[in-house]
Amino acid sequence: MSEPGPVPEPRPAAEAAVRCTGLRHSFGGTRAVDGVDLEIRPGEVFGLLGPNGAGKTTTIRMITTLLPAGAGHVTVFGLDVARRRMAVRRLIGYVPQQLSADGALTGRENVALFARLFDVPRARRTGQVRGALELVGLLDDADRPAGRYSGGMIRRLELAQALVSSPRLLVLDEPTIGLDPVARSAVWDRISEIRERTGMTVLVTTHYMDEAEQYCDRVALMHAGRLRALGTPAELETGLGDGSTLDDVFRSVTGDVLETGTGGIRDVRATRRTARRLG
Numbered sequence: 001m002s003e004p005g006p007v008p009e010p011r012p013a014a015e016a017a018v019r020c021t022g023l024r025h026s027f028g029g030t031r032a033v034d035g036v037d038l039e040i041r042p043g044e045v046f047g048l049l050g051p052n053g054a055g056k057t058t059t060i061r062m063i064t065t066l067l068p069a070g071a072g073h074v075t076v077f078g079l080d081v082a083r084r085r086m087a088v089r090r091l092i093g094y095v096p097q098q099l100s101a102d103g104a105l106t107g108r109e110n111v112a113l114f115a116r117l118f119d120v121p122r123a124r125r126t127g128q129v130r131g132a133l134e135l136v137g138l139l140d141d142a143d144r145p146a147g148r149y150s151g152g153m154i155r156r157l158e159l160a161q162a163l164v165s166s167p168r169l170l171v172l173d174e175p176t177i178g179l180d181p182v183a184r185s186a187v188w189d190r191i192s193e194i195r196e197r198t199g200m201t202v203l204v205t206t207h208y209m210d211e212a213e214q215y216c217d218r219v220a221l222m223h224a225g226r227l228r229a230l231g232t233p234a235e236l237e238t239g240l241g242d243g244s245t246l247d248d249v250f251r252s253v254t255g256d257v258l259e260t261g262t263g264g265i266r267d268v269r270a271t272r273r274t275a276r277r278l279g
């Protein structure tokens with residue numbers, strides 16, 4: 001009988017982009033994430049939907065290595081997040097909800113800063129910075145201070161910062177919150193175009209069900225730390241009956257109302273968080 005060999009490295013190409021198994025995290029007595037099983041396919045735009053406090057950001061922070069899993073397991077392109085933290089980070093571009101652009105620097109300088117932070121080789125930096133700005137449609141404004149950008153332009157600048165290291169997985173936490181409808185669709189159009197041009201996998205959280213319906217390949221509806229439904233928007237809506245919307249699906253699986261109420265889907269707190277940015 002042969003000796004057991006070393007544990008082989010997972011095969012990245014055949015792997016799911018993200019796989020969460022029995023994922024949990026508590027803050028004191030609050031179960032923020034309470035047993036999430038989830039698989040995101042390479043190349044899809046996957047939406048994690050739910051009201052404030054549902055556990056979306058906590059889930060994303062565990063996937064992006066920023067928070068250790070309380071229990072359960074996460075892999076990103078086959079790499080175990082707990083054991084291969086730095087390798088996983090190199091595969092991910094992350095745009096958090098909080099401000100990450102510096103208003104005193106130009107758009108180009110902001111993206112160049114991220115290129116250095118993410119160790120883009122010096123010889124490739126100028127080209128990668130230009131390429132990322134081009135992908136988000138900011139080349140013409142690249143040399144203006146970011147403090148003069150509109151809210152939508154800042155969101156696109158943050159996208160460019162996350163894209164500059166050519167990640168395989170782009171993670172966006174509420175990319176359109178606080179933006180007017182025109183800026184919101186401009187951000188989504190860029191996300192769709194980036195996915196088409198690069199084949200990147202995109203994981204996005206959003207409060208806006210209409211955006212998820214239009215732009216996500218599949219969605220998971222999250223409530224009180226658990227996933228309550230998962231599928232394509234059309235599958236979920238058809239499952240409930242003709243003419244149903246994702247809001248209806250959410251209401252039917254959680255018994256909760258999306259649009260109003262405490263912690264409701266249109267909570268203005270998060271909107272203010274964005275409105276204050278660069279102010």
Ligand SMILES: Nc1ncnc2c1ncn2[C@@H]1O[C@H](COP(=O)(O)OP(=O)(O)OP(=O)(O)O)[C@@H](O)[C@H]1O
Pocket residue numbers: 027030031032033050051052053054055056057058059270
């Ligand atoms: N650092 C923390 N300390 C204590 N409790 C926290 C912390 N972060 C999140 N929570 C709690 O965990 C739960 C899930 O929060 P989380 O931020 O993951 O939800 P969310 O769906 O992303 O909502 P939001 O859109 O408001 O960010 C909430 O009850 C929240 O109050």
